[in-house]
Amino acid sequence: MQASGGQQPRNCVSCGRAIAWDANVCPYCGRDYRVQMMAPAQAQPFMSEGVKVILYILSFLIWIIGIIIGVIYYTKPDQESKEFGKMCLILAVLGLVVGALCGVFAWVI
Numbered sequence: 001m002q003a004s005g006g007q008q009p010r011n012c013v014s015c016g017r018a019i020a021w022d023a024n025v026c027p028y029c030g031r032d033y034r035v036q037m038m039a040p041a042q043a044q045p046f047m048s049e050g051v052k053v054i055l056y057i058l059s060f061l062i063w064i065i066g067i068i069i070g071v072i073y074y075t076k077p078d079q080e081s082k083e084f085g086k087m088c089l090i091l092a093v094l095g096l097v098v099g100a101l102c103g104v105f106a107w108v109i
């Protein structure tokens, strides 16, 4: 990385490529930095409640999906994603236990 004109190069947080320090938009992936600079306190909109409920149900019914979604969101830095990921993991485990119990009963009977 070479600094030119006293400006530090930086890497796009989205695609990781070096972009101009004062670039408003990443020329490679199109990530818009103006939004971030103008409203730093404004968190990016999280998924709607409806989508959350659908994913909760999916997590419960198909535990592998819940585990995947849960791990993806639980590793994210923001609190809302963490809570959502944790909930998906819990529901996935519940779904797994219920599914296993049903399987055991079906096998016994």
Ligand SMILES: [Zn+2]
Pocket: 012, 013, 014, 015, 016, 017, 026, 027, 028, 029, 030, 031
């Ligand atoms: Zn980029």
